[in-house]
Amino acid sequence: MKSPAPPRKRNPGESRQRILDAAARHFGEAGFDGARVDVIARTARINKQLLYHYFGNKDALFTHVLERAYQQLREQESALNLDGLPADEAILALVNFTWKFYLSHPDFIRLLNSENQMQARHLKRSRRIAAINAQHLKIYRALIARGQREKTVRGDLDPLQLSINIASLGFFYLMNRHTLSTVFKSDLNSERMRRKRLAVMRDVIGRWIRADRK
Amino acid sequence: MKSPAPPRKRNPGESRQRILDAAARHFGEAGFDGARVDVIARTARINKQLLYHYFGNKDALFTHVLERAYQQLREQESALNLDGLPADEAILALVNFTWKFYLSHPDFIRLLNSENQMQARHLKRSRRIAAINAQHLKIYRALIARGQREKTVRGDLDPLQLSINIASLGFFYLMNRHTLSTVFKSDLNSERMRRKRLAVMRDVIGRWIRADRK
DNA sequence: GCGTATACTAACCAACCAGTTGGTTATAAC
DNA sequence: GTTATAACCAACTGGTTGGTTAGTATACGC
Numbered sequence: 001m002k003s004p005a006p007p008r009k010r011n012p013g014e015s016r017q018r019i020l021d022a023a024a025r026h027f028g029e030a031g032f033d034g035a036r037v038d039v040i041a042r043t044a045r046i047n048k049q050l051l052y053h054y055f056g057n058k059d060a061l062f063t064h065v066l067e068r069a070y071q072q073l074r075e076q077e078s079a080l081n082l083d084g085l086p087a088d089e090a091i092l093a094l095v096n097f098t099w100k101f102y103l104s105h106p107d108f109i110r111l112l113n114s115e116n117q118m119q120a121r122h123l124k125r126s127r128r129i130a131a132i133n134a135q136h137l138k139i140y141r142a143l144i145a146r147g148q149r150e151k152t153v154r155g156d157l158d159p160l161q162l163s164i165n166i167a168s169l170g171f172f173y174l175m176n177r178h179t180l181s182t183v184f185k186s187d188l189n190s191e192r193m194r195r196k197r198l199a200v201m202r203d204v205i206g207r208w209i210r211a212d213r214k
Numbered sequence: 215m216k217s218p219a220p221p222r223k224r225n226p227g228e229s230r231q232r233i234l235d236a237a238a239r240h241f242g243e244a245g246f247d248g249a250r251v252d253v254i255a256r257t258a259r260i261n262k263q264l265l266y267h268y269f270g271n272k273d274a275l276f277t278h279v280l281e282r283a284y285q286q287l288r289e290q291e292s293a294l295n296l297d298g299l300p301a302d303e304a305i306l307a308l309v310n311f312t313w314k315f316y317l318s319h320p321d322f323i324r325l326l327n328s329e330n331q332m333q334a335r336h337l338k339r340s341r342r343i344a345a346i347n348a349q350h351l352k353i354y355r356a357l358i359a360r361g362q363r364e365k366t367v368r369g370d371l372d373p374l375q376l377s378i379n380i381a382s383l384g385f386f387y388l389m390n391r392h393t394l395s396t397v398f399k400s401d402l403n404s405e406r407m408r409r410k411r412l413a414v415m416r417d418v419i420g421r422w423i424r425a426d427r428k
Numbered sequence: 429g430c431g432t433a434t435a436c437t438a439a440c441c442a443a444c445c446a447g448t449t450g451g452t453t454a455t456a457a458c
Numbered sequence: 459g460t461t462a463t464a465a466c467c468a469a470c471t472g473g474t475t476g477g478t479t480a481g482t483a484t485a486c487g488c
Contacts, residue, residue, distance in 0.1 A: 031245065120395075168390075171386055176330050182338050252444095429488100431486100441477090
C-alpha cells in the first residue's frame with residue numbers, strides 16, 4: 001500500500017526552473033517529437049499538470065527552452081572581453097569560445113537541430129529571439145572593422161558569413177559525429193580528435209580572415 | 215456505398231520503389247519520430263501491410279532509406295571525372311559538387327540530421343554502409359597526394375578533416391537556414407544568398423588547401 | 429482569521445499509431 | 459490444371475500520449 005505523497009512546500013521559482021532543466025535535457029536527447037511530456041514531468045519531480053499550468057503546452061515549453069539556450073550562449077559571448085587582443089586573434093578566440101560552448105552545452109546543438117528539422121516553427125513565433133541575438137553580429141562587425149584598421153584582417157569580410165563559418169565547422173562536427181564516426185570508422189569524439197578539430201578550425205578561419213601579405 | 219478497390223496489377227519492384235520514395239520524402243520532412251508509417255503507405259498508394267511485408271518495421275525501413283541516400287551521393291561523387299583538373303581545382307570542384315548535391319537532394323541532409331539526433335543508431339547496425347562509403351576518402355586522399363606532387367596543395371592536409379570541412383560549410387548552412395534566417399532576419403534561402411554562400415565556401419577551402427607561396 | 433489567487437496533485441480520456449490478424453488473388457513453376 | 463509462393467488488402471489491437479477535469483493545499487492580502 002502506497003502512502004500518499006506528502007504535500008510539497010511551495011516554491012514556484014524552483015519548480016519552473018526544474019521543469020525547464022528537465023525539458024532542456026529531454027528535448028535535447030530525444031528531439032521535440034521523440035520527447036515525452038510525462039518524462040519531463042517525472043524528471044522534474046512535479047505533476048504533469050503543473051507543467052501545463054506554467055507553460056500551456058508542449059510547443060510553448062519547447063520555445064521557452066530554446067530561448068533560454070540562446071540566451072545563455074549570447075550572454076557568455078557578450079561577456080567575453082576581447083579588447084586586449086589584436087582583431088585577428090580576437091576572432092580566433094571566438095572560434096575557441098564557440099567550440100567550447102558547444103562542448104559544454106551538448107543540449108544546445110541538439111535542440112537547434114530539432115528546431116531546424118521543424119523549419120524553426122517555434123523560433124519564428126518567438127518575440128524574444130531577435131533581442132536575445134541582437135549583440136551577436138555587432139560583435140563580429142566591430143571586430144572586422146577594427147581588424148581592417150589594424151591591417152590584420154582583410155577588407156571584404158561579411159560578418160554573417162564569418163559567423164556562419166565559425167558555427168558550422170564546429171556544430172556540424174559535433175552534431176554529426178555519430179554518423180561520421182560510423183561511416184569513416186574513427187572515433188571523432190575522442191579527446192585527441194577533438195583537440196585536432198579545434199586546431200583545424202582555427203587554421204581554416206585564420207587563413208580565411210587574414211589580410212594577404214604582399 | 216464504396217466499391218472495393220479493384221485488384222491492382224502486381225509489380226513488386228515498383229511497389230518497393232514507391233515505398234522507398236515516399237519514405238525518403240516523409241522521413242525527410244518529419245524526421246524519424248515525426249514520421250507516420252500510415253502516411254508513407256498512403257503516399258506510396260499501397261497497403262500498410264505491404265510495407266511491413268517488404269521492410270519488417272519502421273526502423274528497418276528508415277535504414278534502407280538512409281543507405282539508398284548515401285549510395286546516391288557516393289555513386290555520383292565517384293562518377294565525377296576530375297583527372298583533367300589540377301588538384302586544387304579538383305578539390306574546389308568537389309566543393310561545388312557537394313553543395314549542388316545537398317541542394318538537389320533536400321531530403322538527404324534532413325535524413326542525416328534525424329539519424330544524428332538518434333546518435334546514428336540505424337547506421338551503426340547497417341552492414342552495407344561501410345562499403346557504400348569506401349571510395350569517398352580514397353578520392354580525397356588521392357587528390358591531396360596529386361596536389362602535393364603538383365605543388366598546388368599544401369603538404370599536411372588530412373583527408374578526413376578536408377572532407378568534414380567541405381561537408382560542414384554547406385550542410386550547416388542549408389540545414390540551419392531556418393533558424394539562421396529567423397535569428398538574423400535575412401533570407402538565406404534566396405538565390406542571391408545561395409550563390410554568395412558557394413563563393414564563400416570556395417574561398418574558405420581554397421585558401422586553406424593551397425600551398426603557401428613564398 | 430477570512431477570502432481568494434495560485435501552487436500543486438491524482439485520475440482520467442480520446443485520439444493516435446506501430447504493428448498484427450486473417451485473409452484473398454495474381455503469378456510462376458511443374 | 460495443380461500447387462507453392464509472394465503480392466496485396468481491410469480491419470483490428472493494445473499500448474501510448476498530449477492534454478483535461480476536478481479537485482486539495484498553501485501562501486498572502488486585508
